[in-house]
Amino acid sequence: MKIEENTYQAIYQNSVITLSGKLSLMVSEYEKLESFFAQILESKPTHLILDIRNLEFLNSSGIKTVCVSLILEASEIEGLHLKIICSDQYTWQKETIPNFQDLMDYMTIEFI
Amino acid sequence: MNTNMSILGNYIEPENSDCEGTLTFKFKAGYIEKSKLWKNKDLSSEFIGNFWTNVLGIDSIKPKLHFICAELLENAVYHSIKSDYIIMIQLCFKADELLIYVQNKTDTQQIDDFRLFIQTILDAKDLQKLFVQAIKNAKNSEIKKSQVGLITIIKDRGASLAWKLNNEGELTSVTTLARISLKKEKMHL
Numbered sequence: 289m290k291i292e293e294n295t296y297q298a299i300y301q302n303s304v305i306t307l308s309g310k311l312s313l314m315v316s317e318y319e320k321l322e323s324f325f326a327q328i329l330e331s332k333p334t335h336l337i338l339d340i341r342n343l344e345f346l347n348s349s350g351i352k353t354v355c356v357s358l359i360l361e362a363s364e365i366e367g368l369h370l371k372i373i374c375s376d377q378y379t380w381q382k383e384t385i386p387n388f389q390d391l392m393d394y395m396t397i398e399f400i
Numbered sequence: 401m402n403t404n405m406s407i408l409g410n411y412i413e414p415e416n417s418d419c420e421g422t423l424t425f426k427f428k429a430g431y432i433e434k435s436k437l438w439k440n441k442d443l444s445s446e447f448i449g450n451f452w453t454n455v456l457g458i459d460s461i462k463p464k465l466h467f468i469c470a471e472l473l474e475n476a477v478y479h480s481i482k483s484d485y486i487i488m489i490q491l492c493f494k495a496d497e498l499l500i501y502v503q504n505k506t507d508t509q510q511i512d513d514f515r516l517f518i519q520t521i522l523d524a525k526d527l528q529k530l531f532v533q534a535i536k537n538a539k540n541s542e543i544k545k546s547q548v549g550l551i552t553i554i555k556d557r558g559a560s561l562a563w564k565l566n567n568e569g570e571l572t573s574v575t576t577l578a579r580i581s582l583k584k585e586k587m588h589l
Contacts, residue, residue, distance in 0.1 A: 352535065387555070
């Protein structure tokens with residue numbers, strides 16, 4: 289499963305969701321990504337990896353979309369473990385992603 | 401002080417702030433197509449980040465400025481999109497601080513809710529708790545905007561925020577000020 293737009297790319301393959309590029313869309317433009325996450329979660333996976341190492345920018349509507357449509361929804365699936373893989377090279381990831389920890393107990397955040 | 405005007409937070413006027421240099425963009429929201437306006441918001445924010453990184457020689461300021469300018473402009477575009485009013489972003493450089501002003505006009509009927517939210521952010525002792533609450537509220541509500549951007553600017557980007565609201569009848573002029581301390585940035589050099 290894949291979304292390919294001018295500024296960003298979202299791929300789902302072998303339990304890994306990879307987001308890359310720049311996500312600075314308008315609120316309404318995030319509906320496509322919301323549906324993408326919903327489709328993944330519909331299959332009730334037992335583990336998921338969100339790889340954002342190549343995500344250069346995420347605006348607040350993007351933060352909301354990832355937190356609400358992926359993390360909070362995933363937290364309601366029994367037994368699902370979510371791992372977020374981040375990059376040390378992006379300051380915003382170091383500052384913002386650890387905030388997500390309080391949204392889901394069964395989640396780990398790893399910086400590479 | 402003008403009785404129609406109210407100040408929230410530690411606000412200072414640009415003319416009283418002893419700026420060493422300024423950079424200003426102004427554009428008429430109603431004149432530009434929404435998608436182009438959105439793209440321009442990104443271009444302006446990146447340009448401001450690059451411009452001041454070059455002037456100051458502090459690399460860490462670039463992503464910070466980019467995010468803050470983009471978030472404030474997004475808010476201005478959202479609230480001004482139906483109007484033919486000027487959106488302005490002005491960046492003032494002081495020896496120890498960067499001041500970012502974003503001005504737009506919005507519907508006065510929405511101001512009370514906005515003022516309440518601003519006060520909640522300014523009074524918050526635990527912004528992480530407020531962030532989590534804002535995300536949970538966003539899940540349980542039909543409202544698309546979560547206000548996570550303003551929380552992130554203060555909590556993660558280390559800026560302080562202040563507002564000047566000027567009631568002009570049906571419309572209210574909103575000036576948002578983000579203040580970034582350069583002392584902290586220089587300490588990390």
